[in-house]
Amino acid sequence: MEDLAGRVAVVTGAASGIGRALARRFGARGMRVVVADVEAGLLEETAATVRAAGADVLAVPTDVADGVAVAALADATLGAFGKVHVVCNNAGVFVGGASWDVSTAEYAWVLGVNVWGVIHGIRTFVPILLAQGEPGHIVNTASMAALTSGPYAGPYAMTKHAVLGLSETLHHELRMAGAPVGVSVLCPEAIRTGIATSERNRPADVGDAAADTAAGALVREALATTTAAGLSPDVMADRIEAAIRTDRFYVLGEDDWRRCCDVRLEDIRLGRNPTFTVPEVLR
Numbered sequence: 577m578e579d580l581a582g583r584v585a586v587v588t589g590a591a592s593g594i595g596r597a598l599a600r601r602f603g604a605r606g607m608r609v610v611v612a613d614v615e616a617g618l619l620e621e622t623a624a625t626v627r628a629a630g631a632d633v634l635a636v637p638t639d640v641a642d643g644v645a646v647a648a649l650a651d652a653t654l655g656a657f658g659k660v661h662v663v664c665n666n667a668g669v670f671v672g673g674a675s676w677d678v679s680t681a682e683y684a685w686v687l688g689v690n691v692w693g694v695i696h697g698i699r700t701f702v703p704i705l706l707a708q709g710e711p712g713h714i715v716n717t718a719s720m721a722a723l724t725s726g727p728y729a730g731p732y733a734m735t736k737h738a739v740l741g742l743s744e745t746l747h748h749e750l751r752m753a754g755a756p757v758g759v760s761v762l763c764p765e766a767i768r769t770g771i772a773t774s775e776r777n778r779p780a781d782v783g784d785a786a787a788d789t790a791a792g793a794l795v796r797e798a799l800a801t802t803t804a805a806g807l808s809p810d811v812m813a814d815r816i817e818a819a820i821r822t823d824r825f826y827v828l829g830e831d832d833w834r835r836c837c838d839v840r841l842e843d844i845r846l847g848r849n850p851t852f853t854v855p856e857v858l859r
Contacts, residue, residue: 577662577711577712577713577758577820577821577823580602580605580606580662580817580820580821581605581607582606582607582608583607583608583659583661583662584607584608584653584657584659584660584661584662585598585599585607585608585609585661585662585664586609586610586612586649586650586653586660586663586701587602587609587610587612587664588612588613588638588640588649588664588666588667588693588697589612589613589666589667589668589717590611590612590613590619590622591613591614591615591618591619591622592613592615592622592769592770593767593770593809594717594762594764594812594813595611595613595622595667596625596809597809597813598715598812598813599611599622599623599633600626600813601817602631603626603627603629603631603633604629604631605817607631607661608631608634608657609626609631609632609633609634610633610634610635610636610652610653610656610660611623611626611633611634611635611636612635612636612637612638612640612649612667613637613667614638614667614777615776616635619635619637620635622635623635632657634652634653634656634657636648636649636652636653640665640689640692640693640697641685641688641689641692641693641696643699643700646693646697646700647696647700650700650701650704654704659708659710660704660708660712661705661708661710661711661712661713662712662713662715662820663701663713664715664717664816665694665697665714665715665716665717666717666762667690667693667717668689668690668693668717668719668771669685669686669771669774669777669778670729670732670771670772670774670799671683671685671731671774671786672729672786672795672796672799673785673789673791673792674730674786674789674792675731677785677786677791677792678730678731678785678786679782679783679785679786681781681783682731682782682785683731684782685778685782686731686732686735687735690732690736690738690739691735691738691742694739695742697714697716698714698716698742702714702746702750702757705755705757706753706755706757709756710756711756711757711758712756712757712758713757713758713759713760714743714757714758714759714760715759715760715761715762715816715819716739716742716743716746716759716761716762717739717761717762718736718737718740718743718762718763719732719733719736719763719764720763720764720765720828720833720836720837721733721737722736722737722739722761722763723740723840723841724836724840724853725840726852726854727791727852728791728792728794736763739761740761740763743761744761744825746759747825758820758823759825760816760826760827761826762812762815762816762819762827763826763827763828763829764812764829765829765830765833765855766802766803766805766806766855767806767807767808767809767811768803768804768806768808768809769803769806769809771799772799772800772803773800815827832855833855835855836853836854839853840853
């Protein structure tokens with residue numbers, strides 16, 4: 577979909593980070609933008625930024641783990657702009673710690689946002705895109721954690737693997753249907769976002785069991801350090817814009833992160849045990 581001007585984009589997780597960068601980029605390209613997030617105050621800041629640059633924007637506070645809320649997001653989008661063309665299922669959260677220390681409530685929370693958020697986005701918006709019969713594009717945010725493996729990030733890694741698998745399946749289904757709708761899966765490396773402080777949006781009844789362990793504290797500190805030194809979210813906006821325009825599916829991290837991915841793929845190809853390898857930035 578080379579021509580973005582005049583089309584409508586929906587971005588979840590838009591209150592900060594990659595979501596905010598995507599919203600700003602789409603607005604700069606002449607798109608009408610709908611932004612969604614659970615953080616209503618920061619969401620309004622995103623909307624104000626996009627609006628100040630001259631774009632039409634609608635802010636809809638949304639918990640993507642709630643299918644009813646995502647359906648309401650679609651209704652609001654159609655009510656305001658009549659159509660939708662680009663949907664970015666971008667919202668995500670993180671819990672770290674040993675797999676056996678993470679509580680079932682924490683697993684459920686991460687699965688709810690990272691996996692069910694994408695499921696609800698697909699189930700809600702893909703039928704609309706198909707009914708329109710116009711060029712469209714779905715962007716699902718995964719992670720380089722969807723293509724690599726490491727300790728103390730089990731809930732996050734498993735959800736991102738799920739997003740990658742679902743996105744690949746969706747790509748095949750839309751191609752078999754002959755639909756003019758593309759799919760991209762964004763797999764960022766270390767990016768300057770607020771994911772290291774995901775607990776700010778954690779429901780009160782979920783608790784924070786993993787963070788009280790040595791492994792949980794270690795991975796949280798490491799994540800905060802690497803994201804603080806990471807790439808600008810605008811780099812992800814560059815990659816996604818290019819992927820939408822060229823209908824590219826895999827939008828992957830570069831350099832050392834790709835090396836780790838290659839090592840894992842070679843483990844699988846050879847049937848050997850998983851190799852513990854991490855990018856230089858995490859050492």
